[in-house]
Amino acid sequence: MDIIDDLKYRGLINQVSDEEALREALKKPMAFYCGFDPTANSLHAGNLLVIVIMMRLQKAGHHPIAVVGGGTGMIGDPSGRSTERQLNTKDIVDNYAESLKQQLDRFLQFDNGNATFVNNAEWLNSLTAIEFLRDVGKYFTLNYMLSKDSVQTRLEAGISFTEFSYMLLQSFDFLNLYEKNNCRMQVGGSDQWGNITAGLELIRKRGHEDQAFAMTFPLITKSDGTKFGKSMGGAIWLDPERTTPYEWYQFWFNASDDDVVNFLKYFTFLTKDEIEALAIEVAEHPEERKAQKTLAREMTILVHGEQALKQAEHISQALFSGDVAQLSGEEIRQGFKDVPTFNAPSKESKKLLELLVEAGVASSKRxxxxxxxxxxxxxxxxxxxxxxxxxxxxxxxxxxxxxxRRGKKKYTLIQF
Incomplete structure (x- = not known):
């Protein structure tokens, strides 16, 4: 199965600019890129889809270029938003960009030469307004820009010239990488189709003969219609300080039967035969949650490693059995992160009766x-x-x- 067929089997192709020509071009190694705007100090579960797709293309012999938007991050992408982004300072954007570089390196491994990292601040921050208007702006009509969904959805509420110009900046990114890195394709979420195809337009109008390509992937939602990558506590982050490995494991383990097979296709490197076998398990023995366990294991190893997986499974087993005494302090910090916590004033011995009241476990001594x-x-x-x-x-x-613990499930953590 070639890479296009594999992506199709997994439901990962939403749009492609010229599939027949792209299939032919991918018979040889190709450089491609995806952009990540530094709007936080960590990527999240939603970003992981495109990272895994970059890894799939990399394993197929192609060269990923990860572009962190140190320049475009100063502007803000209007795609998928109903309001203007809050602009961050350069120092904040630079710090976020460095954090994202370190996270992306774990997956793509820039030092081994099989992937490249760049920050578009390298060329955008030195670009003057006159150069931008002459070398990029003159190739786009207002009618063309206004026809894009990312702009159309914002017209009624209003869009600033700052965010309106984002499409042109991203187009310049593609042109720059095409000319300097022989980058022939940009990939991204389906909300990026307008921005990516604008890049194709700029490359064509600048007279380049080698065809460039665009490919987008579907934005993932759960079967119940809720947004993927969110939990009761907010976004599910790749940073273990923001979302612990145990929380990360539980997020995937709690996937519904309606979602788990699709998630195995989207996010894991399991083969078609392995996934189909797990799909049968879901249909015939859903109570065993074998597919969910496999998904949680695969995703925890991918993002946090084998040791973190062992720790997450140990915490899960201890909480399931109630034998929490076997947990270490670090495992307690992960497993009881969202449990009500009482900070004891001292380590002196204390009557259990009094502590239950002080910690709020019981409402009164009675x-x-x-x-x-x-x-x-x-x-x-x-x-x-x-x-x-x-x-x-x-x-x-x-x-x-x-x-x-009071009763079956009401936990309180006493911290000394």
Whole structure:
């Protein structure tokens, strides 16, 4: 199966400018690029789709160029937005760009020569207004620019000249990479089709003979219509400090039966036969969640590595069994990140009854007594039924945490 057929099987091609010619061109190694605007200090799960597609093309023998928009990031892309972006300072954009470079390097490995990283600030920041208007602006009519969806959707609410010009800046990126890096194709999400094809237009009008190509991928949504890459806490980030490896694992493990096979196609490097076998498991034995476990494992290894996977699986098993005493301090920080936390004022021994009230586990001493007497209170997974029980240093995991559970699922983390 060639790369185009593989992408089609996985449902990853939304639009392509000239499929027949592109198939022929991809018979030889081709340089292609995708842009990432530095609007945060981390990429997120939504960005991962295009990164994985770049990796697929790379494995097929082609050369990815990752372009971080240190220049365009100062402007803001109107695509897919109903309001103007808040403009960041140059220092913030530069810091974000450096963070994204480090993240992208994990996947594409720039140092081995099989991928290239560039920051479009290298050519955009030195571009004068007169040069821009003469060398880029004169090739585009207002009618052409106004016909693009990214502009059309903003006309009623209003779009500034700043964001209106973004399309031309991105077109100049493509031209610059075409001329200096022999880059023949730009890839991106389907909301980028207008910007990418504007680049093709500029390359053509500048008189270049070798054909350039555009390819876009669908914007992923869940089967229930909700936006992919979000959770109750917000975006799912690639940065382990923002989304822990355990949270990342759980995000994929919690994929619905209606979504999991598509996610396996989109995001993993499993073969067609492997995916089809898991699809049968979903249909015949959905309760075993074999496909979800495979998806969570593959995605955690891809983004965080084998050790992080082992840790995430260990946390999941401990929480499922209730045997939380086996967790390390670091695993507790991951697994109980969103659990109510009480910061104990000291490490002195404390009566369990009093601590339950102070930590908000029970609303009163009376309620605390009832909970203890009824066997509803667990400390580090062990039931405590003694009304005179005292918590000591032996009840602290890594001398820092005690995990209190009331009933089956209500956890409170005591941090010392």
């Amino acid at each position: 309620q605390a007594r009832e909970d203890i007497a009824n066997g509803a209170i667990y400390v580090n997974g062990a039931r405590r039924t003694d009304l005179n029980d005292i918590l000591t240093d032996e009840d602290r995991i890594d001398d820092e945490y005690t995990i209190v």
